[in-house]
């Protein structure tokens with residue numbers, strides 16, 4: 001199956017673009033949704049996280065306490081790597097398992113950290129959603145309860161806009177209206193239908 005990796009910085013418009021492809025009946029797999037499901041109670045990923053980080057990362061009801069885990073890895077790059085070593089292979093294996101059940105000309109896989117995790121070769125085509133950092137900040141601010149410095153911290157933890165664009169096979173310019181976005185998605189859809197494997 002021809003795998004298109006949809007990536008972009010926080011607030012660039014990945015979810016909006018993914019929805020537009022869904023409207024064209026393209027199967028969309030979301031790496032974030034998979035990551036979430038993998039740490040549900042009784043899942044192997046959660047057990048491995050407990051083995052490494054201890055039961056302190058659980059809530060009273062036995063669920064993963066994301067806020068505590070986020071804080072731990074934010075302050076400790078070694079632990080961040082440990083968590084990634086648990087999660088990334090499981091996430092990519094689950095994506096492939098889901099892909100293998102699909103029958104479609106191509107699949108769109110939303111992977112926010114595709115480039116950060118150096119998994120470019122996992123997909124046949126890298127589709128980057130792009131807009132200036134100022135617009136990312138503005139959009140995230142109206143979507144989430146985050147202030148400028150919190151948003152900048154996330155943006156700075158991701159690859160730079162220039163680096164991401166340099167890795168792109170196709171780019172969606174999301175500086176304009178949603179109508180313009182739809183037009184670009186339709187053009188790309190026609191292209192991906194021709195490139196199917």
Ligand SMILES: Nc1ncnc2c1ncn2[C@@H]1O[C@H](COP(=O)(O)OP(=O)(O)O)[C@@H](O)[C@H]1O
Nearest residue numbers: 009010011012013014015016139143176177178
């Ligand atoms: N072209 C656009 N015009 C207006 N609002 C937009 C546009 N693109 C995205 N948005 C809004 O900006 C926010 C961020 O977009 P989203 O798709 O959630 O980004 P991402 O998934 O990349 O973090 C959302 O609230 C979305 O509705």
Ligand SMILES: [Mg+2]
Nearest residue numbers: 013014015016
């Ligand atoms: Mg999103």
